[in-house]
Amino acid sequence: MKVGGAQPPLSSSPKGRIFDIQHYAVHDGPGIRTLVFLKGCPLACAWCANPESRRSDREVRQILARCRSCLRCAGACPSGAIAETEGRPRLDRRRCAMCGGFECVAACPEHALIIAGEEWSLDDLIARVAKDIDFYRNSGGGVTFSGGEPFAQAEFLLAALAGCKRLGIPTAVETCGQAARADILAAEPLVDLFLFDFKVVDSARHRKLTGADNGVILDNLRFLADRAPGKIVLRLPVVPGLTDDENNIGAIAALAAELRVARVELCPYHPLGRPKYAEIGLPEPPDPPQPLPAELLRIAGVLETRGIRCGPA
Ligand code: SF4
Ligand code: SF4
Numbered sequence: 001m002k003v004g005g006a007q008p009p010l011s012s013s014p015k016g017r018i019f020d021i022q023h024y025a026v027h028d029g030p031g032i033r034t035l036v037f038l039k040g041c042p043l044a045c046a047w048c049a050n051p052e053s054r055r056s057d058r059e060v061r062q063i064l065a066r067c068r069s070c071l072r073c074a075g076a077c078p079s080g081a082i083a084e085t086e087g088r089p090r091l092d093r094r095r096c097a098m099c100g101g102f103e104c105v106a107a108c109p110e111h112a113l114i115i116a117g118e119e120w121s122l123d124d125l126i127a128r129v130a131k132d133i134d135f136y137r138n139s140g141g142g143v144t145f146s147g148g149e150p151f152a153q154a155e156f157l158l159a160a161l162a163g164c165k166r167l168g169i170p171t172a173v174e175t176c177g178q179a180a181r182a183d184i185l186a187a188e189p190l191v192d193l194f195l196f197d198f199k200v201v202d203s204a205r206h207r208k209l210t211g212a213d214n215g216v217i218l219d220n221l222r223f224l225a226d227r228a229p230g231k232i233v234l235r236l237p238v239v240p241g242l243t244d245d246e247n248n249i250g251a252i253a254a255l256a257a258e259l260r261v262a263r264v265e266l267c268p269y270h271p272l273g274r275p276k277y278a279e280i281g282l283p284e285p286p287d288p289p290q291p292l293p294a295e296l297l298r299i300a301g302v303l304e305t306r307g308i309r310c311g312p313a
Helices: 072-078 105-108 122-130 133-141 150-166 181-190 203-210 213-229 244-261 275-279 292-304
Strands: 015-025 031-038 057-063 080-083 087-091 112-116 118-121 142-146 170-174 191-196 232-238 264-267 310-311
Touching: 015 181, 031 122, 031 150, 057 087, 057 310, 072 105, 080 292, 105 170, 105 275, 112 118, 118 122, 118 232, 133 275, 142 150, 150 170, 150 181, 181 213, 181 275, 213 232, 213 244, 232 244, 232 292, 244 264, 264 292
Parallel strands: 031 142, 142 170, 170 191, 191 232, 232 264, 264 310
Antiparallel strands: 015 031, 015 118, 057 112, 080 087
């Protein structure tokens, strides 16, 4: 059940910026889970399905399919950032001051404007995820922190992990690994499972596809694997033409075998996030094809010949 955009009451406990919470999820870790998506990411992957997660601050999503062209948003904006063009509202993000009240969002009767990112207090978040504690207990599930990159809000993440642990709730963190070592170290005892996204072994190609080389990521992966290899599931985004070539798959198989990670999950590229680029004013990246089942089987075969447990995410 998707509940993104809910406006929680605020209190004085630490605050984090969250762009979605999903309940009763059966992926991203074992059992029945609550997924908490934190805003902000240091990478910009060419196939990213959550581009609204990249910026750490809140932003307006404009869902034009819902718009009835009433132009109330234009009248409400104190910055003059929304103007009428051919009868439709046009949002000039250079002029948008992201005013505190998001007046345009409040004015829209069609929910065609929504805020990506809400401030949540730690207390409210823990109370929210604790509602499903019986489901976690009965199913072996828990809470998964995802993003964006959850370590981009490390202080809040660590506090939230500790809050879950105090209640006996199992935890997972989905990370790209581009994070400060001290934060990884502090998180490790509080995390039952790391869903560690690893995309490309060649560092120059990694930079081209994600905006950063993979030096820090590899160091963190090795560091974690030294301490707790059984806690690591390596996640490989399978993006035809970008990550699925023989060299990359072979190198990832060798790395996974060397590090003795628990498992590798294949995450096939899908285009479901593409409309969101326009909604937040970003250009759409090129659209790679989706991998065919035979392609996934081929990759799984390469991994399994190295003795690595492998499956879909
Ligand atoms: S967030 Fe505020 S400044 Fe930005 S477009 Fe909406 S009303 Fe205008
Ligand atoms: S207020 Fe909403 S429905 Fe009206 S023009 Fe603006 S976005 Fe469209």
